[in-house]
Each structure stands twice: as C-alpha cells, then as structure tokens.
Amino acid sequence: MSFTSSERRELTIVAGCTAVTFAGDFMADTSLVLTLQQHGAAGYAVAALLIAGVAPAVLLAPLAGRLVDRFRTRTLLVTVGAIQALLCVGLAYARQPALIIPLMALVASGLAITGPALGAIVPRAVDRDRLPQAQAAVQTVRGLGILAGPALAGILVGRFGQTVPLLVDAVSFLAVIAAGLLLRTAHGGGPLRRDASTGRVRGGLSLVRADRLLTIALVLIAVGITAVTCDNVGEVYLVRETLHGSSSAYGLLSALWSAAAIAGGWLLGRRAPDDRGVVRLLLVLLGVFGLVMLGLATAPTVSWLIPVYLVGGLANGGLNLAIGVLLGRRVRPDERGRVGATFNAFINSGTLIGYAVGGGLLSVVSPRVLFTGSGLLALTVIAALAVPVLRGLRRAPATITADDPVPAAAAS
Structure with missing residues (x-):
C-alpha cells in the first residue's frame, strides 16, 4: 500500500x-557515560x-500531554x-556530575514534550x-538512528573527548526546529475539550481508562518493558563474565537486537491485525520475552545468544509498533498528546523499575539466576493475565474511529 505525495x-x-535526534541522544548518553567512567565517577553517578x-x-507526563494538545x-x-540545543552546548563543556546530571534532566524534559508532539502528527x-505502514516506516528510520548513535559516540569520544559528540547532539536538535517549521500537518492550538459530565479537562490516564482495550494494552506494555529493561542490566555481565565473551561480541549482540527490532516493526506494519488482534499479539510477545530470558539463562556459549537476541529483537520491534498503531487508531486527535504522554510515562516507569530491580538483584545473584527468575516470572504473569485479558x-469494541469519543460500552 503506497502513500500519497503529501503523506x-x-x-x-x-x-x-x-x-x-535519536542518533544524537544516544550518542550523548553514551558519551556522557564514558566520560563519567573515565573521570572516575562512582557507579551511583x-x-x-x-x-x-x-x-x-514520568514526572512531567500530565503537563507535557496538556501542552502538546493545547499549543500548536x-x-x-x-x-x-x-x-x-542550548542545553546540549552547556553539556558539551560540563565536567562535574553535579552539573551534568541536572542538565541531562532538563534536556530529557524537552523530550517529554517533543516525543508526544511528533507522535501525534503521524495519525x-x-x-x-x-497507519501501521506509516508507523513502521518511522520506527525503521528511527531505529537506524539508534544504531548509529552509540557507534558514533565511541569513535568521537575516543578521538575528541566529550565536547565534540555533545556539540553534534546540539546540532541534531536543529532537526526538531526544522520539523516544526516544515510540517504542514497541525496538532493542538485550540482549547482542550472538557468532559460533558464533569466540566473538567480529562487527563491522559483518565482517557486511557475510558477505553478497556487501551487499558489492557498499557498494562501489558508496561510489564513487557519492565522485564526487558531488568535483563538489559544483566546482559553485559552474562556476555563478558559468565560466557567470557569480548566487548566486541557484546556490542555486536546489542546491535543485532536493535536491527531485529527494526525488522520486527516492519513485519508487523505490513500485516497489522485489528485492535483486538494487536492486544492479543502483545500477550504473545510477553510470552516470547519470557522464553527469551530463559534462553539467555541457559546459553552455553556466546554464539548461542545470536538466535535468542534475534527473536528478542523481533518481539521488541513488534511491541514498539503496537503502541503507535493503537494510539493512532483509538485516540481522538485532540487527545493524543495526553494519552501519548501517559503511555510514555508508564514505559519509562517500567524502565526505571527494571534498572533498579535488575541492578539490585545482580548484587546478590548471578546473571543466569536473574534471567531464569525473570523468565519464569514473565511466563507466570502471562498465565495469570491471559484469561482476564x-x-x-x-467486551471491548474491536475498532474505534479515533475522531469519535470512546463508546460507553468500552468504559471500565
């Protein structure tokens, strides 16, 4: 199915x-981590x-969503x-963690706004x-940026130190400005619609809860992201210490996961099911993540990780695309900023929980035990959620025209 010239x-x-911007952000993240490590910063930094x-x-989701829906x-x-861009210039010359960390938080605060803003444009x-093909196309190109960012960071930090890659990241934000000036599709710019029964503007979480299918999807996605992130913490220890793989092997495996995620999103985009089918697919993907974790736990050599990473990456790509498809299909255009910010908040909450749990468990158990426990827990959660999901x-409508309110039958 081809796009029109305007699309x-x-x-x-x-x-x-x-x-x-994703290439610049991942380059900045990698550069700053390398810089802190090289300057002897503690692990907590x-x-x-x-x-x-x-x-x-997570913290700015309610405000960010309202800004996206209210302003053009x-x-x-x-x-x-x-x-x-200006904040990144400051980051380029910052050397102390006490300055780097708050500047990083300010840059990320901007991403909490621009992410939902751009996400609201595609539908x-x-x-x-x-829509599925469109989301897949955007996800594919974004994935290429994610692949390029860390690789460029390693090269630039090695040759020039922290300053140059951070200045490149500052330049990358000019793409955000250019997008704002060039896009013809508008979002926001009018007063927020008030709920007929309460007279109040509804927040993102309230809008999600009004659609049973979106609520189910949000829970499944948050669980999946938490599980994947928890294991991300342990992968480097599994490859480098347990299986005695090289740093190059770890880097190549990470790149394989990212490349497979691009392919997974593209495949789903070509044959995306209806909304109920997408949520059923999310349930299956959670089960795949559980099996992937068990595969990581039992791998005897680094080479055995290749098919495991391939399957995990494909599932990850399907998960990412499902989010964009559901938001585009089931959310009113003037509410996509708030709902998108809410989904981002839950996804990033899962990331934070995964980092904390994974890091904490690795201090008392081996990577194999971590992956075994995570895999069994994921499969147990799937078994518990399958019937109610x-x-x-x-009881949820299979399809909703996003331009119309969610039917009362879909309310929880």
Whole structure:
C-alpha cells in the first residue's frame, strides 16, 4: 500500500527528525557515560545520569500531554528544540556530575514534550488504513538512528573527548526546529475539550481508562518493558563474565537486537491485525520475552545468544509498533498528546523499575539466576493475565474511529 505525495512528505519529515535526534541522544548518553567512567565517577553517578534521562518523561507526563494538545506543534517544536540545543552546548563543556546530571534532566524534559508532539502528527498525516505502514516506516528510520548513535559516540569520544559528540547532539536538535517549521500537518492550538459530565479537562490516564482495550494494552506494555529493561542490566555481565565473551561480541549482540527490532516493526506494519488482534499479539510477545530470558539463562556459549537476541529483537520491534498503531487508531486527535504522554510515562516507569530491580538483584545473584527468575516470572504473569485479558477483549469494541469519543460500552 503506497502513500500519497503529501503523506510521504510529512512522514519523511517526522522520520528524519526522529532519526537525527535519536542518533544524537544516544550518542550523548553514551558519551556522557564514558566520560563519567573515565573521570572516575562512582557507579551511583552513572545510575543518576541514566535516571535523569528517563525520569522527566514520568514526572512531567500530565503537563507535557496538556501542552502538546493545547499549543500548536510548530510552536512547541521550535521553542523546545532551540532550548534543547542550548542545553546540549552547556553539556558539551560540563565536567562535574553535579552539573551534568541536572542538565541531562532538563534536556530529557524537552523530550517529554517533543516525543508526544511528533507522535501525534503521524495519525493526522496519513489515512487510517495506512497507519501501521506509516508507523513502521518511522520506527525503521528511527531505529537506524539508534544504531548509529552509540557507534558514533565511541569513535568521537575516543578521538575528541566529550565536547565534540555533545556539540553534534546540539546540532541534531536543529532537526526538531526544522520539523516544526516544515510540517504542514497541525496538532493542538485550540482549547482542550472538557468532559460533558464533569466540566473538567480529562487527563491522559483518565482517557486511557475510558477505553478497556487501551487499558489492557498499557498494562501489558508496561510489564513487557519492565522485564526487558531488568535483563538489559544483566546482559553485559552474562556476555563478558559468565560466557567470557569480548566487548566486541557484546556490542555486536546489542546491535543485532536493535536491527531485529527494526525488522520486527516492519513485519508487523505490513500485516497489522485489528485492535483486538494487536492486544492479543502483545500477550504473545510477553510470552516470547519470557522464553527469551530463559534462553539467555541457559546459553552455553556466546554464539548461542545470536538466535535468542534475534527473536528478542523481533518481539521488541513488534511491541514498539503496537503502541503507535493503537494510539493512532483509538485516540481522538485532540487527545493524543495526553494519552501519548501517559503511555510514555508508564514505559519509562517500567524502565526505571527494571534498572533498579535488575541492578539490585545482580548484587546478590548471578546473571543466569536473574534471567531464569525473570523468565519464569514473565511466563507466570502471562498465565495469570491471559484469561482476564481475553475476557476483557471480548467486551471491548474491536475498532474505534479515533475522531469519535470512546463508546460507553468500552468504559471500565
């Protein structure tokens, strides 16, 4: 199914912007972690840096969502992109963790706004029937940026130190400004719609809870992200210490996971099921994650990890695409900022919990025990959720036209 010329133009701008900024962000994250390690910073400083990059999306979700739905996309992207570029210039010359960490949090605060803003554009820019392919195209290009960022960081930090990669990241935010100026598809710019019964503007979580299917999807996605992130902490120890693999092997495996995620999103985009089918697929993907963890736990050599990482990456890509498809199909256009920010908050909360739990458990158990426990727990959760999820899906409408309110029958 091909896109119209106007759809292709808008998708090119959104995909190009996200690819450039994600490459810059991952390059900045990698550069700062390497810099802190090289300057002898304690482990808690690195952990604080990672948390600073994630926490704003959780804490600022209610405000960010309202800003995205209230103000025009052009205004937000141009203003926030310019501020982020200036903050990255400051990061380029910061050397002390006490300065680096708050600056990182401020940059991430901007991402809490620009992420939902760009996410709200795609469903408006393309026909509903072409939404899965559109989301897959954006996810594919974004994945290439994610692959490129850490690799460029390693090269640039090795040759030039911290300053150059952070300045490159600052330049990457010019893509956000350019997107704001070039996009013809508008979002926001009007007063927020008030609920007819209460007279109040509904928050993102309230909007999600009004749709049984979205509520189920949010729970499944949060569980999946938490499980994957928990194991991300232990992968480097499994590869390097338990299986005695090289640092190159670890890097290549990480790249394989990311590349497989691109392929997984693309495959689902070509044959995306209806909304109920997408949520059933999420249930299956959670089971796949559980099996992947058990595969990691039992791998006898590094080479055995290759098929495991391949399957895990494919499942990860399907999970990522399912989010965009459901939000585009089932959420009113003027509410996508708030709902998108809510989903981002739960996803990043899962990331924070995964980091904390994974890091804490690794101090008392081996990587194999961590992966075994995580895999068994994931499969147990699937077994517990399967029946109520499938029952809930039968009571939820299979399809909602996002331009219309959620039917009363879908309310929880």
